[in-house]
Amino acid sequence: MKEVIIATKNPGKAREFEHIFSPRGIVVKTLLDFPEFPEVEETGTTFEENAILKAEAVSKALNKMVIGDDSGLMIDALEGRPGIYSARYAGEPKNDENNIDKVLSELTGVPAEKRTARFYCALAVAVPGQEAFTVSGTCEGRILEERRGTNGFGYDPVFFVPEKGVAMAELSSDEKNKISHRANALMKLDEMLDSLLERAERS
Numbered sequence: 282m283k284e285v286i287i288a289t290k291n292p293g294k295a296r297e298f299e300h301i302f303s304p305r306g307i308v309v310k311t312l313l314d315f316p317e318f319p320e321v322e323e324t325g326t327t328f329e330e331n332a333i334l335k336a337e338a339v340s341k342a343l344n345k346m347v348i349g350d351d352s353g354l355m356i357d358a359l360e361g362r363p364g365i366y367s368a369r370y371a372g373e374p375k376n377d378e379n380n381i382d383k384v385l386s387e388l389t390g391v392p393a394e395k396r397t398a399r400f401y402c403a404l405a406v407a408v409p410g411q412e413a414f415t416v417s418g419t420c421e422g423r424i425l426e427e428r429r430g431t432n433g434f435g436y437d438p439v440f441f442v443p444e445k446g447v448a449m450a451e452l453s454s455d456e457k458n459k460i461s462h463r464a465n466a467l468m469k470l471d472e473m474l475d476s477l478l479e480r481a482e483r484s
């Protein structure tokens with residue numbers, strides 16, 4: 282059985298990884314399957330550093346190949362905020378609705394053409410005994426003035442996707458997983474993934 286372990290406690294991310302991997306016969310496990318595993322502290326200063334922190338912590342604990350995902354929203358009018366602080370933008374404990382409210386209030390009065398933003402996803406691959414490496418992907422869009430749609434997670438209801446003409450939260454998971462920052466990052470792993478998985482299976 283081919284299996285990948287994703288170092289995340291976020292159910293929205295977990296669903297997307299399952300959706301992307303399961304058609305290829307790959308079983309996804311996340312930290313939601315290991316509830317006793319403590320949340321990894323995100324002390325890095327970049328998405329890449331934090332993705333590596335997550336992947337390595339879990340890889341060392343389980344002695345297996347693990348993928349870490351650190352992602353977030355970068356808004357041009359806010360000089361790239363919330364960035365690596367996206368999950369805890371409105372404080373701890375993290376709360377998607379409060380984070381959206383904070384972003385919308387900071388953008389009050391900013392016209393549509395200046396509300397450009399992008400989602401960013403860094404994926405780190407940690408293999409026992411090897412140096413971790415990262416790939417990244419982005420997805421360009423614009424911040425809406427109010428929420429639209431109920432799919433997805435996080436900032437999806439206020440992230441307008443120009444090429445689709447709807448909010449990310451109005452896309453089906455099939456559609457989101459073709460264009461998202463996470464899908465774009467995963468695509469860069471694609472060629473490597475089979476050989477990594479085969480090696481992981483043998484070990």
Ligand SMILES: O=c1nc[nH]c2c1ncn2[C@H]1C[C@H](O)[C@@H](COP(=O)(O)OP(=O)(O)OP(=O)(O)O)O1
Nearest residue numbers: 289290291350351352353354367368434435436437
């Ligand atoms: O596709 C997405 N659609 C909407 N929002 C998204 C997306 N991707 C990341 N985001 C937001 C959610 C959260 O505010 C932050 C991720 O923070 P991040 O630390 O990477 O994840 P997390 O703390 O929720 O779970 P974990 O660290 O266990 O993987 O960016």
Ligand SMILES: [Mg+2]
Nearest residue numbers: 291323351368
């Ligand atoms: Mg986190």
